[in-house]
Amino acid sequence: MPGILSNVRVLEVSNGPSGSFCAKLLADQGADALKVEPPGWGDQARHEPPFIGGDPHPDRGTTFLAFNTNKRGITLDVEQAAGRDCLLRLAETADVIIECYPPGRLNDLGIGYEKFQEVNSKVILLSITYFGQDGPYADWEGDDLVAQAMGGFLYAVTGSADRPPMGTALQQMEITAARNGVIAIMAALFRRDQTGEGTHIDLSTIEAAVSTPSGLIHPYTFTGRSPHRGGSDRNVMDGMHLPTKDGEVTLTTAGTGGRPMEVWAEFLEEPGLLDAKFASRQSRLENWEDLHNLVAPKLSQWNNLDLMRETMGRGLVVGLVQSPVQVVESPHLAERGFFVELEHSEVGTLKYPSAGFLMDGSNPMQTARAAPRLGEHNAEILGGELGLSTEELGVLRAARVI
Amino acid sequence: MSSVGILEGVRVLTLEQVHALPWGTGFLADLGAQVIRIESLDHLQDRKAGPFPDGKPGDEWWNEGGNLAYFGTRNKQSLCLDVTSSDGKEVFLKLAANSDIVTDNFRPGTMQRFGFDHESLIEVNPRIITLSGTAYGYTGPWRRAGSRARTVDAACGLSYLTGYEGGPSMRASNNYMDHSVGNNVAYALLLALYNRNQTGQGMRIDLTMQETGVSAIGPAILEAQRDISRTRLGCGHLWQSPHNVYPCRDNDRWIVIVVTNDQEWQLLKQAMDNPAWAEESRFASTLGRWEHRHELDEYLGRWTAGQDDQELMQKLQNQGVIAGAVFTAQDLANNVHLDERGFFSEFDNPNAPRVGPRKYAGRPFRDPGIPMAITSAAALGEHNGVVLREVAGLSAAEIEALAASGVIATTPRPEEQSP
Numbered sequence: 001m002p003g004i005l006s007n008v009r010v011l012e013v014s015n016g017p018s019g020s021f022c023a024k025l026l027a028d029q030g031a032d033a034l035k036v037e038p039p040g041w042g043d044q045a046r047h048e049p050p051f052i053g054g055d056p057h058p059d060r061g062t063t064f065l066a067f068n069t070n071k072r073g074i075t076l077d078v079e080q081a082a083g084r085d086c087l088l089r090l091a092e093t094a095d096v097i098i099e100c101y102p103p104g105r106l107n108d109l110g111i112g113y114e115k116f117q118e119v120n121s122k123v124i125l126l127s128i129t130y131f132g133q134d135g136p137y138a139d140w141e142g143d144d145l146v147a148q149a150m151g152g153f154l155y156a157v158t159g160s161a162d163r164p165p166m167g168t169a170l171q172q173m174e175i176t177a178a179r180n181g182v183i184a185i186m187a188a189l190f191r192r193d194q195t196g197e198g199t200h201i202d203l204s205t206i207e208a209a210v211s212t213p214s215g216l217i218h219p220y221t222f223t224g225r226s227p228h229r230g231g232s233d234r235n236v237m238d239g240m241h242l243p244t245k246d247g248e249v250t251l252t253t254a255g256t257g258g259r260p261m262e263v264w265a266e267f268l269e270e271p272g273l274l275d276a277k278f279a280s281r282q283s284r285l286e287n288w289e290d291l292h293n294l295v296a297p298k299l300s301q302w303n304n305l306d307l308m309r310e311t312m313g314r315g316l317v318v319g320l321v322q323s324p325v326q327v328v329e330s331p332h333l334a335e336r337g338f339f340v341e342l343e344h345s346e347v348g349t350l351k352y353p354s355a356g357f358l359m360d361g362s363n364p365m366q367t368a369r370a371a372p373r374l375g376e377h378n379a380e381i382l383g384g385e386l387g388l389s390t391e392e393l394g395v396l397r398a399a400r401v402i
Numbered sequence: 403m404s405s406v407g408i409l410e411g412v413r414v415l416t417l418e419q420v421h422a423l424p425w426g427t428g429f430l431a432d433l434g435a436q437v438i439r440i441e442s443l444d445h446l447q448d449r450k451a452g453p454f455p456d457g458k459p460g461d462e463w464w465n466e467g468g469n470l471a472y473f474g475t476r477n478k479q480s481l482c483l484d485v486t487s488s489d490g491k492e493v494f495l496k497l498a499a500n501s502d503i504v505t506d507n508f509r510p511g512t513m514q515r516f517g518f519d520h521e522s523l524i525e526v527n528p529r530i531i532t533l534s535g536t537a538y539g540y541t542g543p544w545r546r547a548g549s550r551a552r553t554v555d556a557a558c559g560l561s562y563l564t565g566y567e568g569g570p571s572m573r574a575s576n577n578y579m580d581h582s583v584g585n586n587v588a589y590a591l592l593l594a595l596y597n598r599n600q601t602g603q604g605m606r607i608d609l610t611m612q613e614t615g616v617s618a619i620g621p622a623i624l625e626a627q628r629d630i631s632r633t634r635l636g637c638g639h640l641w642q643s644p645h646n647v648y649p650c651r652d653n654d655r656w657i658v659i660v661v662t663n664d665q666e667w668q669l670l671k672q673a674m675d676n677p678a679w680a681e682e683s684r685f686a687s688t689l690g691r692w693e694h695r696h697e698l699d700e701y702l703g704r705w706t707a708g709q710d711d712q713e714l715m716q717k718l719q720n721q722g723v724i725a726g727a728v729f730t731a732q733d734l735a736n737n738v739h740l741d742e743r744g745f746f747s748e749f750d751n752p753n754a755p756r757v758g759p760r761k762y763a764g765r766p767f768r769d770p771g772i773p774m775a776i777t778s779a780a781a782l783g784e785h786n787g788v789v790l791r792e793v794a795g796l797s798a799a800e801i802e803a804l805a806a807s808g809v810i811a812t813t814p815r816p817e818e819q820s821p
Contacts (some may be wrong), residue, residue: 004597029593041633049641050630062630064587066620135743140719145637145645149658152638155728157575158564165647165656165728166636168574169563169782175618177584177766184711184767187433187593191408191771193599199771207745207766210734212581217746217763218468227731231576234554239552241561241571250556312547319553319561322572324626327559327616332416335542339623340614350624356583356592356614358539360606361486389424402655 003030004365008189012036012071015043015170015312016100017144018128018205020067021178025097026185028355028365034090035068035372039075039400043068053335053345059346059373061396063171069352073372074381075402083401084111089386091116094313095122095192096185099341102141103133113200118388121264124188142205147173151209152216157241157269162228173357176212177205180188191244234288238281241321248321251295255315262387267314268298305331336364346369378402409773412595415440415497416478417485417506417518419448421551422611423535423743424473424609426506426587431477432774434763438497438789440473441482443811443818449782450821456755459609459821464782465813466754471779473584473763481790482783482811483599485516489809494518499526502598506535509548510540519686520606524544531594533607534730535587540608541723551579551610558615563622565634579615586614641688643695644670647728648703656728659702663688669722674705683709688724735761745770755782783812 005026010033012023020035020043027033037043045067046058053060054299075082075150088111091097095110099106099114106112113125113212126131130142148154148167159166192198210216220226232239237260253260265273277287284291299307304320311318322330328351333339339351347370354365382388382402396402412435420423424439431437441449449464460466467474481497484490490559495517498504504523506513513519513534520532534540537549538557555561556571564574575664587609594605616623622632632640637658639645647656661667671680679701690700706714709728718725729737740746745766750759765774790796790804804810 004593004600006509007600022662026587050625050632052624052628052630062621062624066624085638126752131739132743135739137719137739141724142726143660143662143724145639145658145660145725148637149647149656149728150728152729152731152734153575154658155577155654155656155730161564161574163566163636164649166566166572167564168578169560169632169634170619170622172560172574172578172618176585179582179589180766182767183429183585183588183592184489184772186589186596187408189596190433191590194408195772196770199767199769201767203767204743204745205766207743207764209738210740210745211763211766212578215469215472215577215581215763216731217735217761218472219453220469221761222455222757223457226733232573235733239573239576241556241573248556248562250553250561250573252550252553254550267743308547310546312544315548317504317548317553319549319556319562321556322559323562324559324619324622324632327557328623328626332538332542333546333613333616336539336610336613336618350627353617353620353623354613355590356586356617357533357607357609358541359594360588361608396675 001362003028003364006030008032008034009093010034010096010098011090011094012098013102014098014128016128017045017067017174018177018181019062019098020045021098021175022126022128023071023182024067024069025178025182026096028255030366033071035071035073036076036087037073037374039077039375039402042075046374057346058375059305065344065347065350065371068371069121070366070368071372072377072381074378075375077401078109078111080399080401082110082396082399086382086401087111088115088119091123092119092306094120095189096126098128098181099125100128103127103129103138107176117198121198122192122196124185124192125198125200126185126203127200128177128181128203128205128340130205132207133202135278141191144171144173147205147209150206153209156216156227156229159229160233161228173205173209177203177208180208180212215381233279234285236288236291236295237284237392240292242299244299244307245301245303247323248327249299249307250319254317263316267311267316270294270298340365340367342367342370409433409435409595412436412503413501414438414505415501416748417508419445421577422583423505423507423587424448425581425584426535426591428473428476428584429480430591433772437478438481438785438793439478439780440485440494441480442483442484443815446818452821453572461757462756463820464750466757468760471776475780476776477778478780478781479785480783480790483786484809489804489807493790493794493796493804495526497789498530499525500532500793501527501582502595503531503533505535505591507535510534510536510545524604528713529598529602529604531591531598531607533587533591533594533605533609535583535609537611539610539613551577551611554579554611554615557612559619559622560615560627562617563632563634566636567634567638569634571634573714576685579611581786582618583609583611583614601785612690628800638695641692642693643698644702646699648699648706650706650709652712655711657706657714658726658728660724661691666723667691670718673718673721673723674785677705747776749776749779751779753779753784753816781812782814783810786810786812
């Protein structure tokens, strides 16, 4: 089945994880996404470990593979005039262009929004940077950790109260920026259908971090207090991770009808939980070590999947702390058809996560292709679609434009 | 609703609670859709959640919470309707017949019990789009399980990968999954509307929190299939160093410093006035710095320890070194950069005069054609009359009868406890 966005063409000149993931989200729903990379080196993510098979290889980096599904790839040196000409010709037929260059950089090269608009008045340009296109920090540089720090996530959210700030794994602020990016792009596509006008969207990863995961600003402006990390410290029943026979679990007091200790005492067959010193949330925090010493041995008798099934049957809410291996092997996700298999000439067939939703009972993620090899579709796109001759392609190749 | 109204004419009925779904439908409301949030007097926890001015709920606490304005009833309408009563069910089906989208975040089975499942709704509205946002979806062995954002953080694999170096796993956040899922809800709904514009067809969407979470850790999912394990590194990095958080002057002040290549290492050395330790050969290459990252972090931490975090950030960034102060909410609310960019949304909720004007985070994208500001925060049942009259087509007498029998309401029951 063709994807919903199969009539949308995306040109990604991003060279940044947020832009890559944003274009991937569109490509996975059928958009014809062309990834434009610098010749020779390619997207920086091609060189970031770990690599499938162990040794560095530009087509085998796991981040690159994960963030670039369903795209076609070409190389173009936009520092050279011939490269820019090709890019502008591709822009003529693009609905959406995604870029992550420093503010003003594309303008300086003569391929800023105005230039794109000249060749395609309806084009939607999404610029993603850490700090946005203007403001005192616009020229600063960042990465996911800086976004976690300056977005307030690091101070307030993940770590322990009495330890240094600590953040989340795997570039979640880049992902968050991308998730906001597709919303903005969809809005711009609707608007374009109504008005015929394109637009330039300025998206900041730091602002995505501030606005999206943690909700810091209004809690502060309402109460005068800054949220502080440590929410799960000492919290046996509602936060800590506790060992099971084959992994870890995190409990909650949800689904207990306001009688958490009675219900959990019965489930775990541990009457010690009924002690008055565990009766309130506050007293459980104060006596957390005693509580831990009662709960942990009981939980460690359970297998993860059995514990999930039994608690679910009683309406209790727990979270298995699953390793990525357990996620990949999850019977639940298998039954839902969540993973899609994509074949790649360098790394073979792997299961990839899909979007997180089924549409009319089917997984809408496209399975056109795994991530492109560097310049894989040069001939197909620059030759076949732009109509460059074999000689012209040869000239571009010799000049290292492609 | 926004003045431009990209989604003007789109009507959304939403049976939503807590975070994820309200966050998602908030985007559609910002874009001008008529989002009708259906609320129940039996489940007022979102209206009890605050935050309240100075932490103290007022006499009309149910309209005062900051979360309502930030996402709960942001730019939405509120219809306080008991959909468990037979009259309420009838009204809901009349509304659904005239709506484009129906969303819910009940556990699977509840909508069917009410007679509001997709199959029932297409009987009254063949072009309907329905979305259920659940923990684990409508199919599969875990479909009956409930969740908190934290338990999904765990079940998707993110918690396992998060933690201090050498330490145990930790949940990444108590609510990141909610907001991340909310963003995915907005994307899925916009895709469904886009599809309907092209094909005329509605759609059923089964969206899950766990799967949205897994979709955010793709690299680790690929690695897991080829026996590559990712170790927990706190703020550390798989191959870069320095890449960590370092102490600054004053209690609990910190800075992150990131060096991605040799050139940036030279710039950092210059910024530090080239101390002798930094010239050691073991720190000369990317690999060497990473292998000796603990010693490097120790040295660097001693250098940052006496300095002001924000001044040091300015100095380092001005010299080309990637750095960022670890901002508190207070720092952010007073930040000159965010302020100059017009990031914040200042909103004075007329439904909560005691609250007065407050600053909220804005949306992270700026586009003159797509204003996303907070313009209203619906009071409990504020739109009962207008929605029942204009969307369900009820007469004034019928609406009055619903009010008299308690099927609709605008205030909590007298016995309801203040939060």
